[in-house]
Amino acid sequence: MNKIKNLADLKKLQSEVQSKIKLREKGDSPEQLVQIKVSMATCGIASGAKETMNFLIEELDHQGIDAVVTQTGCMGYCYAEPTIELTIPGQLPVVYGFVSKHKAQEIIEKHIKLNELVDGIIPVAYSTIDNK
Amino acid sequence: MKDLSLHILDIVQNSIRAKATLIGIEIAEHPNENQLIITITDDGTGMSPEQLQRAIDPFYTSRTTRKVGLGLSLFKQNAEMTGGNFKIESELGKGTKVTVTFGLNHFDRPIVGDLVGTLVILICSSGEINYVFKHQTLSGVFELDTREVRQVLENVAISDPGVRLFLKEMLQENLEQIQISE
Numbered sequence: 312m313n314k315i316k317n318l319a320d321l322k323k324l325q326s327e328v329q330s331k332i333k334l335r336e337k338g339d340s341p342e343q344l345v346q347i348k349v350s351m352a353t354c355g356i357a358s359g360a361k362e363t364m365n366f367l368i369e370e371l372d373h374q375g376i377d378a379v380v381t382q383t384g385c386m387g388y389c390y391a392e393p394t395i396e397l398t399i400p401g402q403l404p405v406v407y408g409f410v411s412k413h414k415a416q417e418i419i420e421k422h423i424k425l426n427e428l429v430d431g432i433i434p435v436a437y438s439t440i441d442n443k
Numbered sequence: 444m445k446d447l448s449l450h451i452l453d454i455v456q457n458s459i460r461a462k463a464t465l466i467g468i469e470i471a472e473h474p475n476e477n478q479l480i481i482t483i484t485d486d487g488t489g490m491s492p493e494q495l496q497r498a499i500d501p502f503y504t505s506r507t508t509r510k511v512g513l514g515l516s517l518f519k520q521n522a523e524m525t526g527g528n529f530k531i532e533s534e535l536g537k538g539t540k541v542t543v544t545f546g547l548n549h550f551d552r553p554i555v556g557d558l559v560g561t562l563v564i565l566i567c568s569s570g571e572i573n574y575v576f577k578h579q580t581l582s583g584v585f586e587l588d589t590r591e592v593r594q595v596l597e598n599v600a601i602s603d604p605g606v607r608l609f610l611k612e613m614l615q616e617n618l619e620q621i622q623i624s625e
Contacts, residue, residue, distance in 0.1 A: 316617075356449050382456070384456070
């Protein structure tokens with residue numbers, strides 16, 4: 312039978328990860344990273360925000376993109392769940408609705424990597440000359 | 444909600460919004476009494492008696508972004524459908540405790556679902572909040588306190604991809620060990 316992982320194994324992992332962090336040694340503060348907030352209230356969870364969030368975390372890690380993926384509450388776009396708010400450093404946040412795994416992939420490929428907007432944006436931080 | 448793990452994820456969001464720093468999630472399976480009991484406790488802001496009374500009203504919410512608050516009501520409904528019950532206690536400044544009992548073998552009981560995924564999301568992606576998780580079955584008990592995890596990790600972030608993967612495997616193996624019902 313395989314030995315079950317416990318906190319002692321975590322200690323080994325800790326020293327490994329720590330040496331990697333030292334190797335990278337770049338002053339990456341959260342403000343300089345891509346930030347994604349996944350809306351995780353009742354409406355989001357019921358629509359599959361958990362799958363979207365897991366996919367985002369795994370895919371970004373897989374592709375080696377440094378990003379912070381966090382949870383947030385309901386933004387009031389329950390009809391368009393799962394919604395995510397994407398902030399590229401130095402730019403205004405953009406909110407996407409109906410983010411399935413497929414859509415999330417598209418957002419990573421186009422918006423995060425190439426900085427091209429993708430269909431499905433909910434105009435939240437939208438400002439015109441009149442309301443500026 | 445498709446399964447109980449999503450309900451847990453949902454109810455814990457209430458605690459996070461109530462500025463809790465320590466959240467307890469306890470699941471106990473009692474096949475002999477035909478009960479599955481889920482308890483979620485937090486040390487957040489708590490609710491006043493008036494708020495508490497209205498908490499399970501689907502048309503009451505403390506949010507301003509929408510007018511409904513279905514999380515607790517859906518949980519309650521699902522529990523009562525399986526011959527179980529729902530209890531919520533809260534005190535301002537102390538925190539809140541939600542206890543939900545399901546009929547373990549009841550036909551209408553939702554499956555537990557992807558509990559590991561729920562826990563990993565909560566533990567790794569909710570900042571400084573700590574969790575105490577406990578799952579009890581006839582074959583044993585599994586407990587995880589993220590304060591201990593953080594202590595081992597020292598200055599390594601709990602959201603690190605390697606740590607995330609490790610926790611996922613650890614939870615998976617331990618829960619299989621006590622044979623959670625599914």
